[in-house]
């Protein structure tokens with residue numbers, strides 16, 4: 001129970017990697033505020049699972065591109081459990097479009113969710129941690145595409161590169177307050193975001209052939225990593241990115 005009664009906000013926590021993070025934190029006894037813009041009939045099931053695993057959770061509708069919605073997540077954590085120990089900015093959306101074809105709307109939407117969302121989250125969490133006297137952990141979720149170009153997903157790659165730099169930059173500012181900030185860069189994980197790509201068996205076959213461990217990852221595998229990073233066992237880690245891709249990004253994909 002390494003996160004016993006630690007209060008942790010997880011954005012995009014209702015599905016995919018976020019739900020994996022919620023389950024992993026629940027296994028360690030955490031108290032979790034799930035923030036998601038799509039709470040649906042799976043939410044009750046996830047809350048019941050958290051309970052069975054030994055955690056506690058509440059779910060709040062939240063669009064991370066809106067500051068007031070993220071403020072409401074923080075307020076929920078404080079009203080419910082009177083403190084904050086961890087903040088995971090995981091919510092993200094796909095961002096297709098080439099530089100030549102993308103519209104301002106494509107760019108603005110992806111940057112608002114995938115980059116402005118984590119910036120606002122980090123700011124709200126850090127201010128609260130400092131009010132509490134310091135300490136606390138902030139996790140961001142970027143992607144292997146933070147520094148591995150994918151020209152038909154230009155808005156996504158720009159945003160994820162920004163998330164990596166957010167963590168490096170803010171961790172330097174927040175370190176003196178005892179706040180750790182770590183970025184996680186997943187590879188190919190089986191989630192709804194990847195559904196169109198996973199639906200083509202040829203894609204999975206080709207990916208499995210180039211992933212050194214030979215398979216696409218599961219949301220709970222990223223969840224377990226994030227729970228570890230939130231815990232005191234990761235006490236000497238900050239400002240860094242942990243790439244969780246079974247070795248995929250070590251290939252030279254441009255070759």
Ligand code: NAD
Nearest residue numbers: 012015016017037038063064091092143188189191192193
């Ligand atoms: P997903 O689509 O399965 O889940 C994303 C969750 O975020 C959903 O519950 C969705 O409702 C929520 N969400 C979407 N927009 C939101 C918003 N504006 N405000 C609040 N919640 C919102 O996707 P996933 O694969 O679990 O992705 C989670 C994170 O991991 C994203 O940041 C994504 O870019 C990143 N990532 C995923 C993969 C992958 O292979 N699946 C790889 C690298 C990085």
